[in-house]
Amino acid sequence: MAETIKKLDELVGLCKRRGFIFQSSEIYGGLASCYDYGPLGAELKRNVKNAWWKSVVQMRDDMVGLDCSILMHPMIWKASGHVDKFADLICECKKCNTRSRVDHLEGKEQGETSRHAQTAPTDDLSDKVCPSCGAVGQFTEPMPFKLMFETQMGANADDAMTVFLRPETAQGIFANYRNVLDSSRIRVPFGIAQIGKSFRNEVTTKAFIFRTREFEQMEIEFFCEPGTDEDWWQHWKDARMQWYLNLGIRKENLRFRPHDDDELAHYAKACVDVEYRFPFGSGDWQELEGIANRTDFDLRQHQRGMRSVTKWIENGRDTINTPLVDEHPDYQSGPLSFFDDQNRKRYIPYVIEPSAGADRGTLAFLVDAYAEEEVKGEKRNVLRFHPTLAPIKCAILPLVKKEGMPDIARNIYQDLRRHFNCFYDEKSAIGRRYRRQDEAGTPFCVCVDGQTLEDQTVTVRDRDSMEQIRVSTDQLKNHLREKLDM
């Protein structure tokens, strides 16, 4: 009789009530689109990230990790295309107040439109048609729309340089691809994984932590020989779907959604989204992760970017108005090429990018685990987290607060907590304590009772079945570690 969350409001309330997720700066009235993880949420999210890392780095021979800085050389974002793409011009229809991108307005030829904020024409919208209400020429002056966060680097205001907070972790991987190759003895095909914060000035945030301006990504760039890219794309597609399933997300709430050709980013040869059926919007499927074939676009772009730096300095470090130099005719032998010494071949690798949202994933695990049940006429709320993800693995509870039971329980607690996250609770009735742990998603509860005093056994209570078995205290640690797979 499990019931799931039907509305976003329920979920927000649940997250706050149990200390998973809070509105950022709440005592100041909140800050739009920013959220904080509470005690249980911080554990949950960290477990999600650790599970991902274990799956894509620890358990694989062909993957290594990376953790690079959020601030990077501004020209990285020129080469990646973000400086231009993320500086679109927006105008507003005076008649219906709808905002449109200038380069999306009808009548404008695509190649003709400048994407550069400072060189874009601020006139000549007189013959353009509002895509929303059909009014002609009723637009405000075009205004630049900065999708990347900017900040100043350098304490001395005169010398300060404008840098960007990264809008994706991916480019840090491309920028370090050469370093990793040269230092780790790894060879193509191989991948680099990274978890970290990224920032985008999304036009629309909303939907709780689903789309926020500050968010955390779990990204892989997998480098492979051109021609093998489609096979690797398929490999990662399967591997990533299996990860969500292995961690307990119900199959019927997951699906692949291939991108249409006109939806593909300019660099991508193919892209598929892993989607989860979230309980908001119209009960709609929403993206958890995108798995793209980025071809050799990024490495080739960075080869151009590397050769454009001098020009950028000469140009007064003006990132927007410093175009990249043309691609070298012999780009296949460039500094970011890979030499396959077994087959005596040199090439720019193709890249498969499985890019997952850590916050979205955490939200999906939370939603999918939630259940309301009837037990003997009483309502029971339970979060059926996979043990790997559960914030607390085991609660240790003395049946009563006397006859030495708390002392024994505390000893067990001190022993078990060295191996996994535990919680000790001796307050109020035992049934209430079990239900509290159900709400936190704790898979096991250990109870020290009267019989423990006689034969050194405790009960182990299972969250999902609510059944109890007796386990000898000297077997307890092994019993739990086996059950928890830890």
Place this chain on the structure above:
RNA sequence: GCGGGUGUAGCUCAGUGGUAGAGCGUCACGUUGCCAACGUGAAUGUCGUGGGUUCGAAUCUCAUCACCCGCUCCA
């Protein structure tokens, strides 16, 4: 950014100009002793924020912030 809605205790909400409330939760004590038990008691409020009207504002009004729904947008 547009339209609609909401904002009162940790949570869910009642309270339409006159003393700030309930249920749940939390805490203490007692009783009980394996699934939100019972009894007694207690704590908890910038009524989102700031201004205005009024003798008096949670309530009327203006502004603002945040969230939700629908548009728009989503490299």
